[in-house]
Amino acid sequence: MIDKGKTRQILERLDGAAPSIVIAEELADIAEGTELTELVQYLLEHRFLTADIRSFDNEVTWAKITSRGRDYLTEDGGLTRELGVVTVKLHEDTLRQIFINRVNASDADATVKSKLVDQLKALPAEGLSKLAEKALEEGLRYMPHALQWLQTAQWS
Template identity: 45%
Template sequence: MQLDRTYQRELLNTLAAVYPDRLDHRAMLQRLSPDEVKRYCANMVYLDEHSLVDSALEYGDKSPRAALPRITGKGMDFLADDGGLSSILGVVTIKLHEDTLKELIGQRITESDLPASEKSKLLDQLKSLPGEAIKHLTLKLVDAGLANWPIALQAIEHFVHAPK
């Protein structure tokens, strides 16, 4: 196999140096041996398949025709130490409405071993809590879960290994 991570990084860095322009690599390709051209093409196609470059390679009957390649935004982000815009745009924000949090917490209270009268009292108190209090309670519950790390770790392992 002709795929080479170090060579791929060299290709990406070369393309990044002329970004946003395309790289005129025709003179370089003429100097390469047939095996080196094959290596170049294999790695450029691989990078293209992962959307890191627009290789503009076309395969004819005898040899590939190479138009001028260009690094993509995704390729630039790949080279960036901080992940570039992809790391910012790829952030997932989870928002839970206060009613949802009350429902989740209330469900745990209902499922608990507490006497029915205590459950009822806690559920009534939970329903009357304002949004800021629910936010604070949720953070405390997350802290409590993480403080009980062995059980939290088991829950994580169960979740990630559960069939999708």
């Protein structure tokens, strides 16, 4: 079982020495031998550090923290967290077309559909944005149904 306290201590030690490498002897007060190798290997697999582990005796010789490891230590997650954010941008025309398609797919009378489509086409960008917000809020009211759908949806 990986000791998270020790992995954090290792990262903090490496962070304090950055950008230099830290030799295994400088980590001996945290862990030694097989335990140190397991902890370093774990952090290496998560790309929190780079290290040299000798193949003939499986001993760590040195380690160095990576930017990902440094970001892990920061409260805000650093650039790793920022780069992991997904921003969805829908252009005005795309958003407008989504609403128009939804109106056209509805069971409403053709004259009502036509009127709504004309209103959507005339709606300025700010109005379209507010409509999208309201549609999202309304959609989130049905979140339990959405979760059920997500579990059964075919993703291809």
